[in-house]
Amino acid sequence: MSRSPTLRVRLRPAVCVLVASLVGCKGLDRVPILTADPCSFNGVDYTSREVYIARVLDGDTINTDTGESIRLLGINAPEIAHPDQAVECWGPESADWMTQKLTSQTVQLKFDAECTDLYGRTLAYVFASSAAISGSTTITSDSGTVVTTTTDTADTGDTGTIGTTSSSTYDLLINEESVREGQSIVFEAFDNIKLKSVLYDAQAVAQRENVGLWGAAGTTPECP
16 A cells, blocks of 8 residues: 555545444444355354454454464555565554454454455454443343344355354444544455445545545654
């Protein structure tokens, strides 16, 4: 990724599907839906699975407590630890943002056509619970009852959908939120993914509002 925060990227109109079944949700009021492709892990095919995040490497790569490395699909964050590159503009800030969101969180992974990259990292959409991130552990309906719905289909052999809720209410697509808040940009090498229009839409918002790396010029030594 270029060191300059004023990146040349393509913008496309997006289709963002609303999930009306999210009750009392404190997070995003939009969760993109599409059929998830299965990916194999330890010899088992999953359309989704839960993992615990032990460490954030940078703004687009995270590690689980079992040592699995996950590359967030469709986004590209500035480098902070590349052996052949200096720290890039907004790299530390992007990594800090991801650390605050995901460290010590259980998240849900959903998959697209490609399961791993050239480095063997798992490629995934990462869904988190906005309630858990904000410190709350329950979501209540208007009647005051706790909502605990489960629609994950990884163990049933069904095709699965991205954006459905589970007992942990995974209502926040971190890939999209990172781009929307200017912590990363759309990675055009992943231009064939199913959620590319959602990510391009989020990027248009970040550019328009001049947030994160889009407004970083002159704010840190790495952003001249």
